[in-house]
Amino acid sequence: MNAFMAILRRDMRLALRQGADSVMVVAFFIVTTTLFPFGVGPEANILARIASGVIWVSALLAAMLSLERVFQTDYEDGTLELLTLSPVPLELVVLGKVATHWLTTGLPLIVAAPLMAVMLNMSTDGFGVLIVAMLIGTPTLSLIGAIGAALILGARRGGVLVSLLVLPLYIPVLIFGAGAVEAALLGMPVQAHLQIMGAILLLSLALAPFAAAHAVRQAVE
Amino acid sequence: MHRFAKPSVFLKLADTLMPWMIAITVITGGTGLYLGLFWSPADYQQGDTVRIMYIHVPTAWMGLFCYVGMAICGAMSLIWKHPLADIAARATAPVGAMFTALCLITGSLWGEPMWGTWWVWDARLTSMLILLFLYLGYMALVNAFDDPERGSKAGSALALVGVVNVPIVKFSVDWWNTLHQPASVARMDGPSIDPSMLWPLMLMAVAFTGYYFIILAIRVRSELNERRIRALQLSGLFEQGDGTTSGSALYDQGHNAGAGK
Numbered sequence: 001m002n003a004f005m006a007i008l009r010r011d012m013r014l015a016l017r018q019g020a021d022s023v024m025v026v027a028f029f030i031v032t033t034t035l036f037p038f039g040v041g042p043e044a045n046i047l048a049r050i051a052s053g054v055i056w057v058s059a060l061l062a063a064m065l066s067l068e069r070v071f072q073t074d075y076e077d078g079t080l081e082l083l084t085l086s087p088v089p090l091e092l093v094v095l096g097k098v099a100t101h102w103l104t105t106g107l108p109l110i111v112a113a114p115l116m117a118v119m120l121n122m123s124t125d126g127f128g129v130l131i132v133a134m135l136i137g138t139p140t141l142s143l144i145g146a147i148g149a150a151l152i153l154g155a156r157r158g159g160v161l162v163s164l165l166v167l168p169l170y171i172p173v174l175i176f177g178a179g180a181v182e183a184a185l186l187g188m189p190v191q192a193h194l195q196i197m198g199a200i201l202l203l204s205l206a207l208a209p210f211a212a213a214h215a216v217r218q219a220v221e
Numbered sequence: 222m223h224r225f226a227k228p229s230v231f232l233k234l235a236d237t238l239m240p241w242m243i244a245i246t247v248i249t250g251g252t253g254l255y256l257g258l259f260w261s262p263a264d265y266q267q268g269d270t271v272r273i274m275y276i277h278v279p280t281a282w283m284g285l286f287c288y289v290g291m292a293i294c295g296a297m298s299l300i301w302k303h304p305l306a307d308i309a310a311r312a313t314a315p316v317g318a319m320f321t322a323l324c325l326i327t328g329s330l331w332g333e334p335m336w337g338t339w340w341v342w343d344a345r346l347t348s349m350l351i352l353l354f355l356y357l358g359y360m361a362l363v364n365a366f367d368d369p370e371r372g373s374k375a376g377s378a379l380a381l382v383g384v385v386n387v388p389i390v391k392f393s394v395d396w397w398n399t400l401h402q403p404a405s406v407a408r409m410d411g412p413s414i415d416p417s418m419l420w421p422l423m424l425m426a427v428a429f430t431g432y433y434f435i436i437l438a439i440r441v442r443s444e445l446n447e448r449r450i451r452a453l454q455l456s457g458l459f460e461q462g463d464g465t466t467s468g469s470a471l472y473d474q475g476h477n478a479g480a481g482k
Contacts, residue, residue, distance in 0.1 A: 147378075147379075147382055151362060151375045151378060151379055152362070152365070152375075154366060154371065155362070155365035155366050155375075156365050156366070156367070157365065158365070161358075161361055161362060161365050164354070164357060164358040164361050164362075165358045165361075165362060165379060167354075168351045168354040168355055168358065168383075168386075169382070169383075171347075171351060211378060211381075211382055214378055215375060215378050218371065218374045218375060218378070219371075219375075
Protein backbone atom coordinates (compact mmCIF):
# COMPACT_ATOMS: atom_id res chain seq x y z
CA MET A 1 0.00 0.00 0.00
CA ASN A 2 2.89 2.31 0.83
CA ALA A 3 4.47 1.55 -2.52
CA PHE A 4 1.17 2.21 -4.26
CA MET A 5 0.84 5.56 -2.52
CA ALA A 6 4.45 6.42 -3.38
CA ILE A 7 3.85 5.70 -7.08
CA LEU A 8 0.61 7.63 -6.99
CA ARG A 9 2.22 10.59 -5.26
CA ARG A 10 5.16 10.65 -7.64
CA ASP A 11 3.02 10.42 -10.77
CA MET A 12 0.53 12.96 -9.48
CA ARG A 13 3.33 15.36 -8.68
CA LEU A 14 4.79 14.92 -12.15
CA ALA A 15 1.41 15.36 -13.79
CA LEU A 16 0.52 18.44 -11.76
CA ARG A 17 3.90 20.04 -12.24
CA GLN A 18 3.56 19.75 -15.99
CA GLY A 19 0.05 20.97 -15.37
CA ALA A 20 -1.18 21.46 -18.88
CA ASP A 21 -2.06 17.77 -19.35
CA SER A 22 -5.35 17.71 -17.49
CA VAL A 23 -6.37 21.07 -18.88
CA MET A 24 -5.68 19.82 -22.39
CA VAL A 25 -7.82 16.72 -21.87
CA VAL A 26 -10.74 18.83 -20.70
CA ALA A 27 -10.21 21.31 -23.52
CA PHE A 28 -10.23 18.47 -26.04
CA PHE A 29 -13.42 17.12 -24.49
CA ILE A 30 -15.15 20.51 -24.68
CA VAL A 31 -14.00 21.23 -28.24
CA THR A 32 -15.08 17.78 -29.48
CA THR A 33 -18.48 18.13 -27.85
CA THR A 34 -18.84 21.59 -29.36
CA LEU A 35 -18.32 20.16 -32.84
CA PHE A 36 -21.57 18.19 -32.70
CA PRO A 37 -24.00 21.16 -32.72
CA PHE A 38 -22.17 22.36 -35.84
CA GLY A 39 -22.41 18.94 -37.42
CA VAL A 40 -26.02 18.03 -36.66
CA GLY A 41 -27.46 21.54 -36.45
CA PRO A 42 -28.38 23.60 -33.39
CA GLU A 43 -31.99 22.38 -32.90
CA ALA A 44 -32.41 22.08 -29.14
CA ASN A 45 -34.50 18.89 -29.17
CA ILE A 46 -32.10 17.00 -31.43
CA LEU A 47 -29.16 18.01 -29.26
CA ALA A 48 -31.03 16.99 -26.12
CA ARG A 49 -31.73 13.61 -27.71
CA ILE A 50 -28.07 12.90 -28.57
CA ALA A 51 -26.46 14.69 -25.60
CA SER A 52 -25.67 11.61 -23.49
CA GLY A 53 -24.11 9.75 -26.40
CA VAL A 54 -22.09 12.77 -27.51
CA ILE A 55 -20.73 13.35 -24.01
CA TRP A 56 -19.78 9.70 -23.61
CA VAL A 57 -18.10 9.47 -27.02
CA SER A 58 -16.13 12.66 -26.40
CA ALA A 59 -15.12 11.42 -22.94
CA LEU A 60 -13.97 8.11 -24.46
CA LEU A 61 -11.83 9.92 -27.04
CA ALA A 62 -10.41 12.30 -24.46
CA ALA A 63 -9.50 9.44 -22.14
CA MET A 64 -7.93 7.55 -25.03
CA LEU A 65 -5.83 10.48 -26.26
CA SER A 66 -4.25 10.93 -22.85
CA LEU A 67 -3.30 7.25 -22.55
CA GLU A 68 0.08 7.77 -24.12
CA ARG A 69 1.47 9.48 -21.07
CA VAL A 70 0.57 6.61 -18.72
CA PHE A 71 3.77 4.72 -19.53
CA GLN A 72 5.43 6.50 -22.45
CA THR A 73 7.56 9.10 -20.62
CA ASP A 74 8.68 6.57 -18.02
CA TYR A 75 9.49 4.14 -20.80
CA GLU A 76 11.57 6.68 -22.67
CA ASP A 77 13.72 7.82 -19.75
CA GLY A 78 14.20 4.31 -18.36
CA THR A 79 12.17 4.78 -15.17
CA LEU A 80 9.85 1.97 -16.20
CA GLU A 81 12.77 -0.43 -16.33
CA LEU A 82 13.73 0.43 -12.76
CA LEU A 83 10.14 0.08 -11.64
CA THR A 84 10.03 -3.37 -13.24
CA LEU A 85 13.19 -4.38 -11.39
CA SER A 86 11.99 -3.04 -8.04
CA PRO A 87 10.64 -5.49 -5.44
CA VAL A 88 7.21 -3.83 -5.66
CA PRO A 89 4.84 -5.98 -7.73
CA LEU A 90 4.55 -4.45 -11.17
CA GLU A 91 0.77 -4.92 -11.03
CA LEU A 92 0.68 -2.47 -8.12
CA VAL A 93 2.81 0.02 -10.06
CA VAL A 94 0.41 -0.28 -12.98
CA LEU A 95 -2.53 0.25 -10.65
CA GLY A 96 -0.87 3.39 -9.30
CA LYS A 97 -0.39 4.72 -12.81
CA VAL A 98 -3.98 3.88 -13.67
CA ALA A 99 -5.14 5.76 -10.58
CA THR A 100 -3.07 8.77 -11.66
CA HIS A 101 -4.53 8.62 -15.14
CA TRP A 102 -8.02 8.56 -13.69
CA LEU A 103 -7.35 11.43 -11.30
CA THR A 104 -5.87 13.59 -14.06
CA THR A 105 -8.29 12.56 -16.83
CA GLY A 106 -11.45 10.89 -15.57
CA LEU A 107 -12.10 13.23 -12.69
CA PRO A 108 -11.72 16.48 -14.69
CA LEU A 109 -13.99 14.99 -17.36
CA ILE A 110 -16.67 14.24 -14.76
CA VAL A 111 -16.46 17.84 -13.60
CA ALA A 112 -16.72 19.15 -17.17
CA ALA A 113 -19.49 16.78 -18.27
CA PRO A 114 -22.47 18.56 -16.62
CA LEU A 115 -21.36 21.82 -18.20
CA MET A 116 -21.45 20.26 -21.65
CA ALA A 117 -24.77 18.59 -20.79
CA VAL A 118 -26.22 22.05 -20.09
CA MET A 119 -24.84 23.39 -23.37
CA LEU A 120 -26.33 20.43 -25.26
CA ASN A 121 -29.68 21.17 -23.68
CA MET A 122 -29.92 17.86 -21.82
CA SER A 123 -32.77 17.64 -19.34
CA THR A 124 -31.65 18.05 -15.73
CA ASP A 125 -33.21 14.65 -14.84
CA GLY A 126 -30.19 12.94 -16.36
CA PHE A 127 -27.45 14.93 -14.61
CA GLY A 128 -27.17 12.83 -11.46
CA VAL A 129 -27.11 9.56 -13.37
CA LEU A 130 -24.61 11.00 -15.86
CA ILE A 131 -22.20 11.79 -13.03
CA VAL A 132 -22.72 8.45 -11.29
CA ALA A 133 -22.31 6.56 -14.57
CA MET A 134 -19.13 8.48 -15.35
CA LEU A 135 -17.81 7.82 -11.84
CA ILE A 136 -18.19 4.10 -12.49
CA GLY A 137 -17.26 4.19 -16.17
CA THR A 138 -14.16 6.38 -16.36
CA PRO A 139 -12.02 4.20 -14.04
CA THR A 140 -12.84 1.31 -16.39
CA LEU A 141 -11.60 3.43 -19.30
CA SER A 142 -8.31 4.07 -17.48
CA LEU A 143 -7.90 0.38 -16.60
CA ILE A 144 -8.59 -0.96 -20.09
CA GLY A 145 -6.60 1.88 -21.59
CA ALA A 146 -3.54 0.97 -19.54
CA ILE A 147 -3.40 -2.39 -21.38
CA GLY A 148 -3.36 -0.60 -24.72
CA ALA A 149 -0.85 1.98 -23.50
CA ALA A 150 1.50 -0.78 -22.33
CA LEU A 151 1.14 -2.82 -25.52
CA ILE A 152 2.19 0.03 -27.81
CA LEU A 153 5.39 0.90 -25.92
CA GLY A 154 8.14 1.09 -28.50
CA ALA A 155 5.79 0.71 -31.45
CA ARG A 156 5.84 2.88 -34.53
CA ARG A 157 2.92 5.35 -34.70
CA GLY A 158 1.79 4.23 -31.26
CA GLY A 159 -0.73 7.03 -30.87
CA VAL A 160 -2.83 5.93 -33.84
CA LEU A 161 -2.41 2.29 -32.95
CA VAL A 162 -3.73 2.69 -29.42
CA SER A 163 -7.04 3.96 -30.77
CA LEU A 164 -7.45 0.83 -32.86
CA LEU A 165 -6.66 -1.39 -29.86
CA VAL A 166 -8.56 0.38 -27.13
CA LEU A 167 -11.69 1.84 -28.70
CA PRO A 168 -13.28 -1.55 -29.53
CA LEU A 169 -12.79 -2.57 -25.90
CA TYR A 170 -14.38 0.71 -24.73
CA ILE A 171 -17.65 -0.02 -26.50
CA PRO A 172 -19.39 -1.83 -23.59
CA VAL A 173 -18.74 1.14 -21.30
CA LEU A 174 -20.16 3.45 -23.95
CA ILE A 175 -23.27 1.31 -24.46
CA PHE A 176 -24.20 1.03 -20.81
CA GLY A 177 -23.00 4.51 -19.85
CA ALA A 178 -25.09 6.21 -22.51
CA GLY A 179 -27.89 3.70 -21.85
CA ALA A 180 -28.06 4.63 -18.17
CA VAL A 181 -28.41 8.34 -18.92
CA GLU A 182 -30.95 7.61 -21.64
CA ALA A 183 -32.99 5.49 -19.22
CA ALA A 184 -32.89 8.25 -16.61
CA LEU A 185 -34.11 10.79 -19.16
CA LEU A 186 -37.01 8.52 -20.09
CA GLY A 187 -37.85 8.00 -16.43
CA MET A 188 -36.97 4.31 -16.49
CA PRO A 189 -34.94 2.45 -13.84
CA VAL A 190 -31.20 2.92 -14.28
CA GLN A 191 -30.04 0.38 -11.74
CA ALA A 192 -29.45 -2.44 -14.22
CA HIS A 193 -27.21 -0.30 -16.44
CA LEU A 194 -25.18 0.92 -13.50
CA GLN A 195 -24.84 -2.58 -12.10
CA ILE A 196 -23.49 -3.91 -15.39
CA MET A 197 -21.06 -0.98 -15.51
CA GLY A 198 -20.00 -1.87 -11.97
CA ALA A 199 -19.47 -5.46 -13.05
CA ILE A 200 -17.31 -4.35 -15.98
CA LEU A 201 -15.32 -2.11 -13.63
CA LEU A 202 -14.71 -4.94 -11.14
CA LEU A 203 -13.76 -7.35 -13.91
CA SER A 204 -11.28 -4.94 -15.44
CA LEU A 205 -9.97 -4.00 -11.99
CA ALA A 206 -9.24 -7.67 -11.40
CA LEU A 207 -7.70 -8.46 -14.80
CA ALA A 208 -6.36 -5.30 -16.43
CA PRO A 209 -3.42 -4.71 -14.02
CA PHE A 210 -2.11 -8.20 -14.76
CA ALA A 211 -2.47 -7.82 -18.52
CA ALA A 212 -0.89 -4.36 -18.50
CA ALA A 213 1.96 -5.45 -16.22
CA HIS A 214 2.61 -8.38 -18.52
CA ALA A 215 2.76 -6.03 -21.51
CA VAL A 216 5.10 -3.67 -19.66
CA ARG A 217 7.43 -6.56 -18.83
CA GLN A 218 7.58 -7.46 -22.51
CA ALA A 219 8.31 -3.88 -23.47
CA VAL A 220 11.28 -3.42 -21.13
CA GLU A 221 12.66 -6.91 -21.68
CA MET B 222 1.14 -31.39 -28.86
CA HIS B 223 4.60 -30.05 -28.11
CA ARG B 224 6.14 -32.45 -30.59
CA PHE B 225 4.46 -30.60 -33.44
CA ALA B 226 5.90 -27.29 -32.28
CA LYS B 227 9.11 -28.24 -34.02
CA PRO B 228 8.97 -26.65 -37.47
CA SER B 229 10.38 -29.65 -39.35
CA VAL B 230 7.86 -32.02 -37.75
CA PHE B 231 5.06 -29.60 -38.49
CA LEU B 232 6.10 -29.21 -42.12
CA LYS B 233 6.27 -32.96 -42.61
CA LEU B 234 2.84 -33.40 -41.06
CA ALA B 235 1.43 -30.54 -43.13
CA ASP B 236 2.89 -32.10 -46.30
CA THR B 237 1.30 -35.48 -45.54
CA LEU B 238 -2.08 -33.99 -44.71
CA MET B 239 -2.16 -31.41 -47.51
CA PRO B 240 -3.61 -33.63 -50.29
CA TRP B 241 -6.27 -34.94 -47.91
CA MET B 242 -7.20 -31.46 -46.75
CA ILE B 243 -7.46 -30.25 -50.35
CA ALA B 244 -9.56 -33.28 -51.30
CA ILE B 245 -11.91 -32.83 -48.33
CA THR B 246 -12.27 -29.11 -48.97
CA VAL B 247 -12.98 -29.49 -52.67
CA ILE B 248 -15.41 -32.39 -52.24
CA THR B 249 -17.37 -30.98 -49.30
CA GLY B 250 -17.29 -27.49 -50.77
CA GLY B 251 -18.51 -28.70 -54.15
CA THR B 252 -21.22 -30.93 -52.70
CA GLY B 253 -22.21 -28.30 -50.18
CA LEU B 254 -22.60 -25.64 -52.85
CA TYR B 255 -24.56 -27.99 -55.12
CA LEU B 256 -26.86 -29.11 -52.31
CA GLY B 257 -27.23 -25.59 -51.03
CA LEU B 258 -27.95 -23.98 -54.39
CA PHE B 259 -30.02 -26.68 -56.12
CA TRP B 260 -31.07 -29.52 -53.84
CA SER B 261 -32.17 -27.79 -50.65
CA PRO B 262 -35.61 -26.20 -50.78
CA ALA B 263 -36.20 -22.47 -50.83
CA ASP B 264 -37.49 -21.14 -47.54
CA TYR B 265 -41.25 -20.63 -47.38
CA GLN B 266 -40.75 -17.08 -46.12
CA GLN B 267 -37.37 -16.02 -47.40
CA GLY B 268 -37.43 -17.67 -50.81
CA ASP B 269 -34.08 -18.17 -52.46
CA THR B 270 -32.29 -15.58 -50.32
CA VAL B 271 -32.07 -18.26 -47.62
CA ARG B 272 -29.25 -19.78 -49.67
CA ILE B 273 -26.98 -16.92 -48.56
CA MET B 274 -27.04 -18.70 -45.20
CA TYR B 275 -24.83 -21.51 -46.55
CA ILE B 276 -22.00 -19.01 -46.86
CA HIS B 277 -22.97 -16.61 -44.11
CA VAL B 278 -23.26 -19.01 -41.18
CA PRO B 279 -20.03 -20.97 -41.83
CA THR B 280 -18.05 -17.74 -42.27
CA ALA B 281 -19.44 -16.51 -38.94
CA TRP B 282 -18.38 -19.75 -37.25
CA MET B 283 -14.97 -19.54 -38.85
CA GLY B 284 -14.57 -15.92 -37.79
CA LEU B 285 -15.01 -16.99 -34.18
CA PHE B 286 -13.09 -20.25 -34.62
CA CYS B 287 -10.08 -18.42 -36.06
CA TYR B 288 -10.14 -15.89 -33.25
CA VAL B 289 -10.19 -18.59 -30.58
CA GLY B 290 -7.43 -20.42 -32.47
CA MET B 291 -5.40 -17.24 -32.65
CA ALA B 292 -5.84 -16.62 -28.92
CA ILE B 293 -4.87 -20.22 -28.07
CA CYS B 294 -1.77 -19.90 -30.26
CA GLY B 295 -1.03 -16.59 -28.53
CA ALA B 296 -1.36 -18.20 -25.11
CA MET B 297 0.90 -21.08 -26.21
CA SER B 298 3.54 -18.69 -27.48
CA LEU B 299 3.43 -16.74 -24.22
CA ILE B 300 3.51 -19.82 -21.99
CA TRP B 301 5.86 -22.18 -23.83
CA LYS B 302 7.49 -19.65 -26.19
CA HIS B 303 6.86 -21.90 -29.21
CA PRO B 304 7.96 -19.95 -32.26
CA LEU B 305 5.53 -21.96 -34.36
CA ALA B 306 2.59 -20.84 -32.21
CA ASP B 307 3.62 -17.25 -32.91
CA ILE B 308 3.71 -17.85 -36.62
CA ALA B 309 0.39 -19.68 -36.56
CA ALA B 310 -1.28 -16.84 -34.64
CA ARG B 311 0.05 -14.30 -37.13
CA ALA B 312 -0.98 -16.45 -40.06
CA THR B 313 -4.50 -16.94 -38.68
CA ALA B 314 -5.32 -13.26 -38.25
CA PRO B 315 -5.82 -12.24 -41.91
CA VAL B 316 -7.82 -15.42 -42.64
CA GLY B 317 -10.07 -14.83 -39.64
CA ALA B 318 -10.48 -11.18 -40.58
CA MET B 319 -11.48 -12.23 -44.09
CA PHE B 320 -14.06 -14.71 -42.78
CA THR B 321 -15.48 -12.08 -40.43
CA ALA B 322 -15.66 -9.50 -43.21
CA LEU B 323 -17.33 -12.03 -45.54
CA CYS B 324 -19.82 -12.83 -42.79
CA LEU B 325 -20.71 -9.16 -42.40
CA ILE B 326 -20.92 -8.63 -46.16
CA THR B 327 -23.12 -11.68 -46.86
CA GLY B 328 -25.21 -10.76 -43.83
CA SER B 329 -25.90 -7.30 -45.16
CA LEU B 330 -26.65 -8.71 -48.64
CA TRP B 331 -29.25 -10.91 -46.96
CA GLY B 332 -30.49 -8.13 -44.71
CA GLU B 333 -31.31 -5.78 -47.56
CA PRO B 334 -34.17 -7.89 -49.04
CA MET B 335 -35.21 -9.47 -45.72
CA TRP B 336 -34.99 -6.71 -43.13
CA GLY B 337 -35.12 -3.88 -45.68
CA THR B 338 -31.79 -2.48 -44.52
CA TRP B 339 -28.13 -3.16 -45.13
CA TRP B 340 -27.16 -2.70 -41.53
CA VAL B 341 -28.83 -2.49 -38.14
CA TRP B 342 -27.08 -1.77 -34.86
CA ASP B 343 -28.12 -5.10 -33.50
CA ALA B 344 -26.09 -6.84 -30.77
CA ARG B 345 -24.98 -9.75 -32.96
CA LEU B 346 -23.97 -7.53 -35.88
CA THR B 347 -22.20 -5.03 -33.67
CA SER B 348 -20.26 -7.64 -31.72
CA MET B 349 -19.21 -9.23 -35.01
CA LEU B 350 -18.01 -5.82 -36.22
CA ILE B 351 -15.99 -5.47 -33.01
CA LEU B 352 -14.48 -8.87 -33.74
CA LEU B 353 -13.34 -7.50 -37.10
CA PHE B 354 -11.83 -4.46 -35.36
CA LEU B 355 -10.00 -6.77 -32.95
CA TYR B 356 -8.52 -8.65 -35.90
CA LEU B 357 -7.45 -5.38 -37.52
CA GLY B 358 -5.99 -4.13 -34.25
CA TYR B 359 -4.08 -7.38 -33.83
CA MET B 360 -2.65 -7.19 -37.35
CA ALA B 361 -1.69 -3.52 -36.91
CA LEU B 362 -0.05 -4.25 -33.56
CA VAL B 363 2.08 -7.23 -34.61
CA ASN B 364 3.44 -5.24 -37.55
CA ALA B 365 4.08 -2.05 -35.59
CA PHE B 366 7.41 -3.07 -34.08
CA ASP B 367 10.85 -3.19 -35.60
CA ASP B 368 11.44 -6.40 -33.69
CA PRO B 369 8.93 -9.00 -34.95
CA GLU B 370 9.19 -11.00 -31.74
CA ARG B 371 8.06 -8.07 -29.67
CA GLY B 372 5.16 -7.61 -32.09
CA SER B 373 4.10 -11.21 -31.69
CA LYS B 374 4.19 -11.01 -27.91
CA ALA B 375 2.17 -7.81 -27.79
CA GLY B 376 -0.26 -9.30 -30.29
CA SER B 377 -0.67 -12.44 -28.20
CA ALA B 378 -1.55 -10.37 -25.15
CA LEU B 379 -4.08 -8.37 -27.17
CA ALA B 380 -5.61 -11.53 -28.65
CA LEU B 381 -6.11 -12.93 -25.15
CA VAL B 382 -7.72 -9.71 -23.91
CA GLY B 383 -10.03 -9.71 -26.94
CA VAL B 384 -11.34 -13.17 -26.09
CA VAL B 385 -13.95 -11.47 -23.86
CA ASN B 386 -15.76 -10.57 -27.07
CA VAL B 387 -16.16 -14.18 -28.22
CA PRO B 388 -18.87 -15.22 -25.73
CA ILE B 389 -20.56 -11.88 -26.32
CA VAL B 390 -20.83 -12.68 -30.04
CA LYS B 391 -22.06 -16.21 -29.34
CA PHE B 392 -24.68 -15.33 -26.74
CA SER B 393 -25.66 -11.88 -28.02
CA VAL B 394 -28.81 -13.34 -29.56
CA ASP B 395 -29.83 -14.86 -26.22
CA TRP B 396 -28.86 -11.96 -23.95
CA TRP B 397 -30.45 -9.21 -25.98
CA ASN B 398 -33.71 -9.25 -27.80
CA THR B 399 -32.27 -8.77 -31.25
CA LEU B 400 -33.37 -8.63 -34.84
CA HIS B 401 -30.85 -11.34 -35.68
CA GLN B 402 -32.41 -14.81 -35.37
CA PRO B 403 -31.39 -16.93 -32.37
CA ALA B 404 -29.21 -20.02 -32.63
CA SER B 405 -30.78 -22.86 -34.58
CA VAL B 406 -27.90 -25.32 -34.96
CA ALA B 407 -25.76 -25.35 -31.82
CA ARG B 408 -28.57 -25.81 -29.30
CA MET B 409 -28.90 -27.94 -26.21
CA ASP B 410 -32.00 -29.70 -27.59
CA GLY B 411 -30.51 -30.45 -30.99
CA PRO B 412 -30.71 -28.41 -34.17
CA SER B 413 -34.07 -26.86 -34.95
CA ILE B 414 -33.26 -26.62 -38.64
CA ASP B 415 -34.53 -29.07 -41.24
CA PRO B 416 -31.99 -31.73 -42.38
CA SER B 417 -32.38 -30.59 -46.00
CA MET B 418 -30.85 -27.29 -44.94
CA LEU B 419 -28.59 -28.64 -42.22
CA TRP B 420 -26.67 -30.91 -44.58
CA PRO B 421 -25.39 -28.30 -47.02
CA LEU B 422 -24.68 -26.00 -44.07
CA MET B 423 -22.53 -28.60 -42.34
CA LEU B 424 -20.73 -29.52 -45.56
CA MET B 425 -19.90 -25.87 -46.16
CA ALA B 426 -18.65 -25.53 -42.60
CA VAL B 427 -16.33 -28.51 -43.13
CA ALA B 428 -15.15 -27.03 -46.43
CA PHE B 429 -14.38 -23.65 -44.87
CA THR B 430 -12.54 -25.29 -41.98
CA GLY B 431 -10.47 -27.28 -44.47
CA TYR B 432 -9.81 -24.12 -46.46
CA TYR B 433 -8.59 -22.40 -43.30
CA PHE B 434 -6.16 -25.20 -42.48
CA ILE B 435 -4.83 -25.26 -46.06
CA ILE B 436 -4.20 -21.51 -45.99
CA LEU B 437 -2.70 -21.78 -42.52
CA ALA B 438 -0.26 -24.48 -43.62
CA ILE B 439 0.75 -22.46 -46.68
CA ARG B 440 1.23 -19.27 -44.70
CA VAL B 441 3.20 -20.98 -41.93
CA ARG B 442 5.40 -22.67 -44.52
CA SER B 443 6.13 -19.43 -46.35
CA GLU B 444 6.89 -17.65 -43.10
CA LEU B 445 9.29 -20.44 -42.07
CA ASN B 446 10.96 -20.28 -45.47
CA GLU B 447 11.26 -16.53 -45.21
CA ARG B 448 12.96 -16.86 -41.84
CA ARG B 449 15.27 -19.52 -43.18
CA ILE B 450 16.25 -17.26 -46.09
CA ARG B 451 16.91 -14.44 -43.65
CA ALA B 452 19.05 -16.73 -41.51
CA LEU B 453 21.00 -17.94 -44.55
CA GLN B 454 21.57 -14.38 -45.72
CA LEU B 455 22.72 -13.51 -42.25
CA SER B 456 25.20 -16.37 -42.10
CA GLY B 457 26.47 -15.41 -45.57
CA LEU B 458 27.10 -11.90 -44.34
CA PHE B 459 28.94 -13.18 -41.33
CA GLU B 460 31.63 -14.61 -43.59
CA GLN B 461 32.24 -11.38 -45.49
CA GLY B 462 32.09 -9.24 -42.34
CA ASP B 463 35.66 -7.98 -42.62
CA GLY B 464 35.24 -4.70 -40.78
CA THR B 465 34.79 -2.48 -43.85
CA THR B 466 32.05 0.10 -43.51
CA SER B 467 29.84 -1.42 -46.17
CA GLY B 468 30.30 -4.86 -44.68
CA SER B 469 29.33 -3.81 -41.20
CA ALA B 470 26.40 -1.80 -42.54
CA LEU B 471 25.22 -4.89 -44.37
CA TYR B 472 25.76 -6.91 -41.23
CA ASP B 473 23.57 -4.52 -39.24
CA GLN B 474 20.88 -4.74 -41.87
CA GLY B 475 21.04 -8.50 -41.90
CA HIS B 476 21.04 -8.63 -38.15
CA ASN B 477 17.96 -6.47 -37.85
CA ALA B 478 16.18 -8.41 -40.54
CA GLY B 479 17.04 -11.68 -38.84
CA ALA B 480 15.96 -10.56 -35.40
CA GLY B 481 13.16 -12.58 -33.95
CA LYS B 482 14.08 -15.90 -35.40
